[in-house]
Amino acid sequence: MGFHPHMYASVRGFDLVDPLCNLVFDQMTVDLWRVVAQEGARGRYVSMHPRIVLLLQGATLCLRQKDGPERRAAACFIPAGVELWGRVEAPGEMAHVDIHLDRRALRGLSDRAVALPEPILLPDLGPLAPLADLLARECRDPHRDPGHVERLAQLILLELLHHAAPRAPDPAPERQGWVAGVEAHVLNHLREKLSVDRLAQVAGMSRTSFNRRFREVLGKAPYQWVLEMRCAQAQRLMTKGLSLAEVADLCGFSDQAHFNRVFKSVTGQTPNLWMIGPEAGARGSNIQDSIS
Incomplete structure (x- = not known):
């Protein structure tokens, strides 16, 4: 097939x-x-x-x-x-x-x-x-x-x-430094609650300045970016054979149901469907629905 x-x-x-x-x-x-x-x-x-x-x-x-x-x-x-x-x-x-x-x-x-x-x-x-x-x-x-x-x-x-x-290189080199520092902190603390206040502290900024500069550099809100980081790590762990419950815990989701909801909102697929892929032999529909 x-x-x-x-x-x-x-x-x-x-x-x-x-x-x-x-x-x-x-x-x-x-x-x-x-x-x-x-x-x-x-x-x-x-x-x-x-x-x-x-x-x-x-x-x-x-x-x-x-x-x-x-x-x-x-x-x-x-x-x-x-x-x-x-x-x-x-x-x-x-x-x-x-x-x-x-x-x-x-x-x-x-x-x-x-x-x-x-x-x-x-x-x-x-x-x-x-x-x-x-x-x-x-x-x-x-x-x-x-x-x-x-x-x-x-x-x-x-x-x-x-x-x-x-x-293009960022005209302000210090921005690359604080972004890298925030990213490293998130990856090292995925199992924990990651508040905007804490990320702003890691970046050495006020919450207001951090939110503004984060959107300028990365084009999205810190909260959405953290969710995407959690889901990207979840994808890596799922490909290594970990159970969904283990992945949810390691990536900082409160439970597997929470993991399922967030993963689908970020990727458009549930974790199970993302893992199954075409190798399960099930041909899914190519859906094209009208926007209401």
Whole structure:
């Protein structure tokens, strides 16, 4: 049975032009979508597996995380469990290729990609454009060997990582120091209650200054960031075979029910579903519901 991405997309204002074209492999699925975006079209997206999105023919989406700034993107690498909100700037027809990867396949391709906590968003396809067009044509009319197509998709991932611009250095070096100190404190005290007051103390700031500067540097509230840190550590522990009760305790959740609620709110999946993945053999639905 082929790989299924367990993708959740809640969209509004997009109408299919053609039926979905896809290529399914053991550890990868490639989808080609052609849609017409109405004025104000938007969506919310999350998957338990990493994926690449390539918008064709000059199209872009404005993407953001829950509390982060909006950025225009034509090529994206989105880590597993990262929730994104997107909107179109202008109505019209658009097409995009989505490459969904099994987490195990990603580990075999790029240690860097596995470790990324945040999406990579490129404003244009650049040198990826001919590769994306070739993969789109293969989705519409498959005639290459499956291994050839898989290697093409893998090459797109590696090229996207190569061409991703490194994050600009922070103009205030001391900010990097206090962020690193706060992160180290959180990782060393995940089993404990982590109040904003305590984190501000670690950073050497007042609570008000800490909240303001934290949002400036990391683009989100400290409370949300701590939850994401707890869930990221939970994912690492679950892959090592620890029980959910053990993971909940080690990551500072009051009980397993609390862990389940927070993990789902952060990743879009329950811990059990995140762990099961495609290897359990259950094909889930690719849900696209309208936003009310």
